[in-house]
Amino acid sequence: MTNASTASTASATATTLPERSRTAADRAGTGTPGTGERRTGRPPQRERQGAAWVFLSPWVLGASVLTLLPMAVSLYLSFTDYNLFDPPSWIGLRNYVQMFTEDPRMLRSVGNTLLYVVIAVPLQLALALGTAVALKSMKRGRNFYRSAFYAPSLLGASMSVALVWRAIFNDGGTVDNLLSGVGVHIGGWVNHPGWALLAVALLTVWQFGAPMVIFLAGLQQIPRDMYEAASVDGAGRWRKFISITLPMLSPVLFFNLVLQTIQSFQVFTPAFAVSSGRGGPADSTLFYTLYLYERGFTASHMGYASAMAWVLLVAIALVTAVLFRTSRSWVFYANEGDR
Amino acid sequence: MPAPRTRSSCAAAVALALCATLAGCGGGASASDDGKVTLRFTWWGNTDRATRTNKAVEAFEQANPDIDIQTSYSTYDSYKQKLATQAAGSDVPDLIQLDYRQISQYAGSNVMLDLAEQRKTLRTGEMDPRLLRTGQVGGAQYALPMGVGTQAVAYDKTAWRKAGVKPPQPGWSWQDWVKALRKVKQDRGSYAMTDPGAAEDQFEIWLRGQGKQLYGKDGQVAFSAADLARWWTFTSKLRKEGLVSPATDTTQMSGSVEDTPMGRKKSIAEFNWDAPSAGYEAMYGDRLAIAPTPSGEDGTPGQYYKPSMLLGISANSEHPREAAQFIDFFLNSDKAADILGVDRGTPVNGKQRSRVLSEVTGFQKQVAELQESMRGKLKDPPAAPPRGDNGLQSTFQRDYDQVSFEKLSPREAAEDFLTEARAELRP
Numbered sequence: 001m002t003n004a005s006t007a008s009t010a011s012a013t014a015t016t017l018p019e020r021s022r023t024a025a026d027r028a029g030t031g032t033p034g035t036g037e038r039r040t041g042r043p044p045q046r047e048r049q050g051a052a053w054v055f056l057s058p059w060v061l062g063a064s065v066l067t068l069l070p071m072a073v074s075l076y077l078s079f080t081d082y083n084l085f086d087p088p089s090w091i092g093l094r095n096y097v098q099m100f101t102e103d104p105r106m107l108r109s110v111g112n113t114l115l116y117v118v119i120a121v122p123l124q125l126a127l128a129l130g131t132a133v134a135l136k137s138m139k140r141g142r143n144f145y146r147s148a149f150y151a152p153s154l155l156g157a158s159m160s161v162a163l164v165w166r167a168i169f170n171d172g173g174t175v176d177n178l179l180s181g182v183g184v185h186i187g188g189w190v191n192h193p194g195w196a197l198l199a200v201a202l203l204t205v206w207q208f209g210a211p212m213v214i215f216l217a218g219l220q221q222i223p224r225d226m227y228e229a230a231s232v233d234g235a236g237r238w239r240k241f242i243s244i245t246l247p248m249l250s251p252v253l254f255f256n257l258v259l260q261t262i263q264s265f266q267v268f269t270p271a272f273a274v275s276s277g278r279g280g281p282a283d284s285t286l287f288y289t290l291y292l293y294e295r296g297f298t299a300s301h302m303g304y305a306s307a308m309a310w311v312l313l314v315a316i317a318l319v320t321a322v323l324f325r326t327s328r329s330w331v332f333y334a335n336e337g338d339r
Numbered sequence: 340m341p342a343p344r345t346r347s348s349c350a351a352a353v354a355l356a357l358c359a360t361l362a363g364c365g366g367g368a369s370a371s372d373d374g375k376v377t378l379r380f381t382w383w384g385n386t387d388r389a390t391r392t393n394k395a396v397e398a399f400e401q402a403n404p405d406i407d408i409q410t411s412y413s414t415y416d417s418y419k420q421k422l423a424t425q426a427a428g429s430d431v432p433d434l435i436q437l438d439y440r441q442i443s444q445y446a447g448s449n450v451m452l453d454l455a456e457q458r459k460t461l462r463t464g465e466m467d468p469r470l471l472r473t474g475q476v477g478g479a480q481y482a483l484p485m486g487v488g489t490q491a492v493a494y495d496k497t498a499w500r501k502a503g504v505k506p507p508q509p510g511w512s513w514q515d516w517v518k519a520l521r522k523v524k525q526d527r528g529s530y531a532m533t534d535p536g537a538a539e540d541q542f543e544i545w546l547r548g549q550g551k552q553l554y555g556k557d558g559q560v561a562f563s564a565a566d567l568a569r570w571w572t573f574t575s576k577l578r579k580e581g582l583v584s585p586a587t588d589t590t591q592m593s594g595s596v597e598d599t600p601m602g603r604k605k606s607i608a609e610f611n612w613d614a615p616s617a618g619y620e621a622m623y624g625d626r627l628a629i630a631p632t633p634s635g636e637d638g639t640p641g642q643y644y645k646p647s648m649l650l651g652i653s654a655n656s657e658h659p660r661e662a663a664q665f666i667d668f669f670l671n672s673d674k675a676a677d678i679l680g681v682d683r684g685t686p687v688n689g690k691q692r693s694r695v696l697s698e699v700t701g702f703q704k705q706v707a708e709l710q711e712s713m714r715g716k717l718k719d720p721p722a723a724p725p726r727g728d729n730g731l732q733s734t735f736q737r738d739y740d741q742v743s744f745e746k747l748s749p750r751e752a753a754e755d756f757l758t759e760a761r762a763e764l765r766p
Contacts, residue, residue: 282590
């Protein structure tokens with residue numbers, strides 16, 4: 001999957017990268033304005049800029065050949081009818097129009113994806129936050145548990161774990177046996193239209209380690225005297241969590257929320273593995289990316305798949321923009337008080 | 340970080356890095372230093388086929404020490420996707436296995452070499468001209484059939500006999516089939532057969548039994564929504580009666596024997612192609628048997644002899660002569676025929692066919708007997724499916740999912756399928 005997916009993966013980097021690339025450019029190009037001029041014998045600025053480009057060239061080459069170029073091609077293909085075999089033929093906006101007017105499965109895939117995001121992201125963040133708070137107050141073994149909970153985040157995106165997941169939630173799998181043991185007979189979750197999506201969502205929730213580590217770091221930044229003052233005022237645990245931890249942690253919470261939302265919109269591997277690549281049973285795990293893949297690689301409509309990728313990019317950008325907008329009313333930055 | 344001392348040193352560093360990248364991109368040249376010709380050969384199939392194929396490839400390499408063949412294989416679904424992507428990038432392996440459903444697309448888009456160019460190396464004199472036609476598009480021969488297959492019912496004969504049901508005979512009807520399922524179910528207490536509703540191949544057999552076709556001469560769909568709705572109503576009735584597998588079991592089928600209800604030992608009979616049914620041997624051993632598929636009520640047979648797979652040469656191949664040499668060995672030589680048996684169906688080369696059929700043992704013998712028993716009784720195979728048909732098998736399965744999970748009625752799902760099929764086949 002080259003063209004189709006680059007657009008969507010690029011969107012994830014688009015929101016996180018600008019900061020980094022700007023500082024990189026500062027450092028490389030105009031980065032050392034003071035020091036350079038004071039010292040003598042250093043080459044003039046223009047020449048140093050040239051050197052910067054030479055050093056940047058591997059990245060620039062990689063980014064343009066492997067990311068920007070495919071993105072441009074994918075944008076072009078999205079306006080064409082292209083079946084991989086014959087040269088693409090220009091059809092204007094027809095792919096985009098068709099997507100919203102005559103493709104019920106595309107709308108179903110949007111519904112599935114939204115449902116998944118709404119289930120998986122809050123559950124995952126709640127679990128991550130809960131575990132982080134519990135770990136913070138631990139006296140011994142914190143490092144061990146931190147690593148143990150983080151491990152799934154390293155493994156979770158792989159195909160093999162998704163396949164294991166499928167086996168666990170299949171007929172006669174662990175979950176089926178455990179539930180049958182207490183008298184609940186659902187059978188394999190992955191074969192039921194009502195349960196399959198939940199099985200996939202749980203795989204994402206299980207990877208709560210990455211946001212947990214970030215929460216843990218955030219928790220350690222909260223000044224201890226705040227809690228002490230609250231204790232003096234007679235605040236209980238819950239009160240402290242609501243009035244101190246949550247507001248002080250809100251920037252970190254926001255960061256995690258944006259990151260996980262973007263990732264969840266692009267979920268692919270678990271759904272692909274759990275449903276044998278078809279989004280089944282009965283289209284219940286047909287996520288947007290899975291449908292995109294199917295249109296492109298099974299049905300050979302690469303133009304349509306490219307158009308879908310660009311719609312996803314715009315949709316994720318919009319959702320992120322909305323999140324940023326709402327953040328003004330609930331994210332609290334500690335230095336705001338100084339201003 | 341200390342600043343680089345000279346510009347040349349940093350330029351050298353970059354040059355080094357670039358060299359490393361470029362080296363990674365290189366390769367793919369097909370003639371190696373020692374003058375050996377390297378060919379790439381790719382197919383789909385299970386490990387049993389891979390073992391046999393690789394053995395035949397080794398035999399060829401021994402006979403032709405200056406040719407080296409690199410092989411690769413995968414399951415059908417991923418094979419289709421990979422090959423299509425390679426075709427788009429003009430990186431198709433020299434020797435490729437194609438399905439009847441792919442030939443129109445690949446030959447029509449100049450991916451395949453016209454085999455007439457290699458006529459001297461590649462002999463087709465012993466092959467049945469009617470079968471050779473299945474590898475032709477627009478009058479040119481783009482691929483050769485590697486074997487002949489037909490649809491079958493694979494079943495556990497012990498369980499079948501225990502229920503007191505006669506083994507299926509040639510010419511048995513769909514009504515006989517339902518009666519047999521009822522008896523087996525009574526005996527077993529659970530469903531007898533895998534729900535055939537999800538497979539377009541089975542629908543085609545049923546349709547042909549009524550004298551109809553999937554596709555007309557114009558390359559368009561030749562059946563109506565009513566036909567399909569009747570098939571799905573029929574299978575749904577069986578499913579509700581508990582004679583065939585429920586939706587939750589049927590939905591797991593993904594093209595490999597291991598994922599089917601029969602492969603998972605939940606049912607004891609299943610429709611499949613004859614040679615690939617060898618995959619059940621691992622689970623059923625000697626109990627495995629195959630039989631003809633049911634005929635229409637007036638005795639019209641629905642199944643047909645189909646080129647099970649086609650073998651062709653990529654138009655981009657740098658060594659078409661060596662590739663043709665390999666195909667000639669693979670399809671015409673005694674040695675290859677002995678190794679391959681009827682794994683890809685019965686041989687197309689008449690001489691090898693009679694030799695192999697009299698020699699095979701075990702399950703392969705059953706395949707040979709099944710085909711011999713129906714000789715001269717089946718109707719002509721349909722013309723190669725039109726371009727655009729490629730993805731319709733999965734559409735069919737998906738739409739039946741909607742029926743079996745009772746999200747759509749058979750009629751609604753049939754309308755959905757035809758709408759998509761017509762859009763895909765748009766000329």
